[in-house]
Amino acid sequence: MAEREVDRSVSQTVKAQLALRDQILSGTLRPGERISELQAVETTGASRTPVRMALVRLEEEGLLEAIPSGGFMVKAFSERDISDSIELRGTLEGLAARFAAERGVSARELEPLKECLAAIDELLRQVPISIEAFSSYVALNARFHALLTELSRSPPLIRQIDRASALPFASPSAFVMAQSALPEAQQILIIGQEHHRVVIDAIENREGARAEAVMREHARLAVRNLRLALRNRTHLDLLPALARIMTATD
Amino acid sequence: MAEREVDRSVSQTVKAQLALRDQILSGTLRPGERISELQAVETTGASRTPVRMALVRLEEEGLLEAIPSGGFMVKAFSERDISDSIELRGTLEGLAARFAAERGVSARELEPLKECLAAIDELLRQVPISIEAFSSYVALNARFHALLTELSRSPPLIRQIDRASALPFASPSAFVMAQSALPEAQQILIIGQEHHRVVIDAIENREGARAEAVMREHARLAVRNLRLALRNRTHLDLLPALARIMTATD
């Protein structure tokens, strides 16, 4: 190669990891397919060492599976896998909410959460919600969940929640995306927002069990709606990454 | 090097990973200490590439922390980190028990669990329990937890529980070890066994909420006893790995 002008500001490992993840989520690499290191080297521009590091990280992340005889393949997920992953994240977020409530949170710490809540309230006043408002909602919702997780002040728990959310279909955003495919989207967003409101109230009043319960309910709502959305196969194109990765027959 | 007679049956990466983990847990590498790749190459016998792979995996596992400027250091844990990790695992195992109960488990699948239960019952008939019986108990207890996890039939959940148990102090065995330091060890083992009995009963009767609740109680018992054991600093030498890794001041 002549163009040895690599960008040193970000490591080749990270670049390869991002590029490969993108290839998986965009469908360039299909589930079950073995990933050729050589091919990955060509498409990512990095050399074999950083590519291999990226592959290991993606395996730990859950997007790849190690092949016993060597190498990696793209993992395939069933509908059950996906709903379990959402429920799993909800359970962990429930624990985070409980920790926050039991350990106490200052008003100052709760402020960003309340701002998020208010911003979403504002968006939901529109009927029907616009496309732009919807993408704002997705961002705000992700922020709300991240802030809530932080409130637990438990590094091990935060770490696990991050890991559980790494799978694209288990992230809070995926939850909202799935909802968007349904005709009842607006109502669902409103219910979700009510859950957010209750969890803040529970944390403020140091009601651990209630905070936990509502977050778990929040996740179950997501699971229910995901199932509904998947029944309407016509809506699947709204969830392209999901449709591509969900090929296992359960 | 002249002795180029490496064992090809297990990869150098795995060997390096095991060796480094052992060095961390045995205290050769101390928390906060930067891990030198060169030194790791010398002590493990593998070359830099597998050593680096092992370091990445140990980071994902949670034993190491990446240093922004490059390289890895041994992570330090606080008492809070450790009790949170145990509660975290208990929460996940609770979800596994719930899944098993709700989704139904055949008598044949439950059989190994019941055998485990009976074997532990047998051990606990000894008063006081002997050292050999105690190590059998540790093994049987770990097996019980692993079997229970499997019953959830949820690969994503099983994966997360394995990850949560990877940290040495969060594994079911650590729980028992911590207990062993207490004068009331025998009683605690009996209570733990009662939890095991109840969770099987709940799964058999498809009582998801009860199965979940008892597993969470099981974890809280572990947390409580760990705290008690840590109060008795004289007992800390019974938990050497724990004492070494737990240096963060919280």
Next chain:
DNA sequence: TGTATGCGCTATGTATACAATAACTGGGAG
């Protein structure tokens, strides 16, 4: 004497060469 700057060394990130194994293909025999 203290601080700042520059030089050198060491350790990490990256690239590539080499070795070994697993898969595939072609040919031969039953």
Next chain:
DNA sequence: CTCCCAGTTATTGTATACATAGCGCATACA
């Protein structure tokens, strides 16, 4: 015609060489 074995090829696992960035120490100047 099919199945099995062997050879070849391609791909992964491992080792090492090279480049670069960061860190420390020493020296010089204020």
